Structure formats: structure tokens, C-alpha cells
Amino acid sequence: MSARARQDNQPGYVLHTYPYRETSLVVEAFTRTHGRVAMIARGAKRPHSALRGNIMAFRPLGLSWSGRGELRLLMRAEWQGGLQLLQGKALLCGFYLNELLLKLLPREDAHEQLFLDYQTALARLAAEPDPSAVLRRFEKALLRELGYALALDREGANGARIDADKAYVYDPERGPVAVNGAARAGLVLSGRTLLDIVHDDYSDPMTLQQAKALMRLLISHRLEEKPLNSRRIFEELRQL
Numbered sequence: 001m002s003a004r005a006r007q008d009n010q011p012g013y014v015l016h017t018y019p020y021r022e023t024s025l026v027v028e029a030f031t032r033t034h035g036r037v038a039m040i041a042r043g044a045k046r047p048h049s050a051l052r053g054n055i056m057a058f059r060p061l062g063l064s065w066s067g068r069g070e071l072r073l074l075m076r077a078e079w080q081g082g083l084q085l086l087q088g089k090a091l092l093c094g095f096y097l098n099e100l101l102l103k104l105l106p107r108e109d110a111h112e113q114l115f116l117d118y119q120t121a122l123a124r125l126a127a128e129p130d131p132s133a134v135l136r137r138f139e140k141a142l143l144r145e146l147g148y149a150l151a152l153d154r155e156g157a158n159g160a161r162i163d164a165d166k167a168y169v170y171d172p173e174r175g176p177v178a179v180n181g182a183a184r185a186g187l188v189l190s191g192r193t194l195l196d197i198v199h200d201d202y203s204d205p206m207t208l209q210q211a212k213a214l215m216r217l218l219i220s221h222r223l224e225e226k227p228l229n230s231r232r233i234f235e236e237l238r239q240l
Helices: 089-104 112-127 132-145 191-198 205-222 229-238
Strands: 006-020 024-031 035-041 061-066 072-079 167-171 175-178 188-190
Touching: 006 035, 006 072, 006 089, 024 061, 024 089, 024 112, 035 061, 089 112, 089 132, 089 205, 089 229, 112 132, 132 205, 167 191, 188 191, 188 205, 191 205
Parallel strands: 035 072
Antiparallel strands: 006 024, 006 061, 024 035, 061 072, 167 175, 167 188
């Protein structure tokens, strides 16, 4: 079997699993060198399967697989040590990151920097009491990797520098457009917010609030308005 068809001990994380036939699972994984890969874990639903104990989200794994088709064959999933213990809100946030990767990343498209950003986000979710800034940084990194580099420090129409004291409407296709006099439809952001996001500075509560609205707008645009299950769960829990 060629080296291309077989990969050994590749760093990766499980994003999602679902049943495959009676005793197996399909594992959607995010790997450092091969991007998102779907694999069949044969017999993983059996109680004594060697794979069953390690096919868990947020656990750093060494994944070995073979095959060339849309579904590869998972041969081994070995824990690499270290485990992000996500609980409560942080756990829901972790599943939100996983759903973004599942729905926005094409398969077999490597994004090594995004893989490192994902690792960093998991570590921060486990350690920081408020996950909001962690999510905004990862969303920004994900959009960058998808080829949607955010235009934040200059106006989309004329290239003028963003003024921290002005207000802007953010157009997903054009970037920020200055609000001059009459109110304009769309998401209005302060220039200060746009400049803070450039520097990943979310210390200002207003910046954090407006950054959330901006990322929601842009991600919904990329998803073509298709809903996210994790976002729906967030909203339902908030109403309890």
C-alpha cells in the first residue's frame, strides 16, 4: 500500500461521530496535515473495541488510516496525552467550534495554522472563565483560512483608513462603509470596534458585543443562512 493511501500517527481531533451499520462508526476528524478527514471505525460500537475509548472530542490523538475514497478506514486512534476538560458553557463552546469546522471546512484541505488555532482555543476554553473572546479569535482565524480575510482597518468603498470615532455599516461583500448623516440599513459598528478586532483586543465590553454580532453576520453569510445546531442549543438554554 502506498504512502499516499496510508497515514500513520497523524495529529488530529475527533469533531463528530455517527453510526455506520450495526457495529461501526463514521469518525469526522480534523487533522493537522490533511485537514478534515472522514473515516470508518470498524467495530467501534462493540464494548471491547480498541478504538472505542479514544474516539472522543477534544482529546489529542495520533490517527492512523488507510484508503483513498471518501471514507477512509481508521486503523488506530492513540491518545497523545493532555486532555482539555471542558465543562458547562465551555463544553458547548467546544462543540460550536467543531460544528463550524464540520460545516465550513472542505474535506482533505490542510489548514495547519487553523489546527494550531483550534488547539489554542480548546486550551483557553478550559482555562478562561469567559469564553467570548476565545470564540471571536477562532471565528476570525477560521474566516481567514477560508479565504475571507476581514477588511477591518480600511473602508471597503474607497480604501480610506477607519476612524475610531466614526460609525460604519459592515457589508459582507464590501467591508465597512461609513455612515454619513442618514441612517443606513445593516449592522452598524464603531470604528473603535473594527480596530480592536484587528488587534484581537476584546477588553472593551462594547467591542466584544459588536464583534459577536459581526462574526454571526459573516458566518451566517458563509453558511448561506443555514442554522447551527449548537447555536440553537445556546438559545434554548438561555431561555430556561
